[in-house]
Amino acid sequence: MSDATRHPHAAMSGSGAGHTGERSADWLAQLPEGQIRQFDEGDVICRPDNHQNRIFLIQQGCVRICLSAEHKELTLGWLRPGSIYVTHTRAWVEALEPTRICSWPIERLTSMIAEAPELAIAAMREVGMMLHQATNLIEDLAFRPVDARLARYLLLERGTQNSDTIQLTGHTELLASLLGTSRQTLSTSINRMIKDGLLNKLERQQLQLLDIAALEALAQV
């Protein structure tokens, strides 16, 4: 796992940075040859009716993992180079930009672990990270109003990007799907915070955090 691993909900936990640091890149070096595939922006890498589970390594690009129902979509998170992903029965995986992936049938995991048991610890850690991310999302959906979700996300990104100026990934609708809300509601929330002096919009997809304390108070809800 490289430090390039960046997952919105994981970073929200505040322990993301420390956790990332614990990961050993030896895991990557020990992975056997897998199936390499290239995807263009917008391509579906994996859909819910895929019956063959695979384990994926993102080599290049950025992918989004999401759930959908009727006309609604929920983003579980996104992964960047160095991230591992084990397919979910009901999740979609789509490329947000041109992406290269190396993958293995899940059945190979058994032999991979038998050959190098350290792989098991790393794989457990990865699945544990996904579970942690899922827990964050559950808490958002169950307990936090949209303002709090947004504030948490922005503070997390501030930590990850090491700057008060946040570069957002994708446009409003994508971020709304990550925060479990609608585009309109997110837009309203952002613009209310701008009006209240917590944020400044430098340009589309770029926000400046002005009042960290106020954002932290909002995020505590």
Add this chain to the structure above:
Amino acid sequence: MSDATRHPHAAMSGSGAGHTGERSADWLAQLPEGQIRQFDEGDVICRPDNHQNRIFLIQQGCVRICLSAEHKELTLGWLRPGSIYVTHTRAWVEALEPTRICSWPIERLTSMIAEAPELAIAAMREVGMMLHQATNLIEDLAFRPVDARLARYLLLERGTQNSDTIQLTGHTELLASLLGTSRQTLSTSINRMIKDGLLNKLERQQLQLLDIAALEALAQV
């Protein structure tokens, strides 16, 4: 893992029974001696500020895993004898009835896996099950109205209990916390279904499913 494993959200996926069947009880036989502890009904087994992660085996009784915030509580699920659980940073674990547990520090997992790599596969499967359960809950919270959540739960229990007469676990408030709603809303939902002829209440905590097709239609939302 024994067939006694029963987890509400897992069973909701409809693949729960099959998944249970794949598990090998050899996993249990290979587990080393751990720390045995006994808990009374209502005892907290594990709280969010516990910094030492452990891996738990439920030997007897029933435990509930939940998240809480302000005055709200969300049940992630419950576990019965034969279930394994790896502690979450932010989850509470509480005994719903007198319970016996065997546990190990999470650090022991590494040596356990080195001694018997099959343990890794079983542990991966367990964490994967938890992730699957979390995904079910996310879908409930993000996409499904309360009626649909209740219908899904009842149909799942019907499959697990192999009967049209469902024994509920705990009283209304507990089930409401599992379905991510309030006691009042759940009570209203149940009684509307009773009035509409889908359910019959035989006694507290015991419901008879009368119209499976209507419940299935509701659950599809």
Add this chain to the structure above:
DNA sequence: TGGCTTCTGTCAGCTGGCTGACAGTCGAGC
């Protein structure tokens, strides 16, 4: 059996956020 506590059903008022709609802005391509 009686008293007390817990559980359940029901109600009314409220609200966070959704949804559809529309106007203005921005970016990409010619």
Add this chain to the structure above:
DNA sequence: GCTCGACTGTCAGCCAGCTGACAGAAGCCA
């Protein structure tokens, strides 16, 4: 520079579900 499509902001109406409250039923214990 112009056009068109995508993105963004804003608005109004609506509603699923929450919350607090209260009454009646059920369960438990002395």
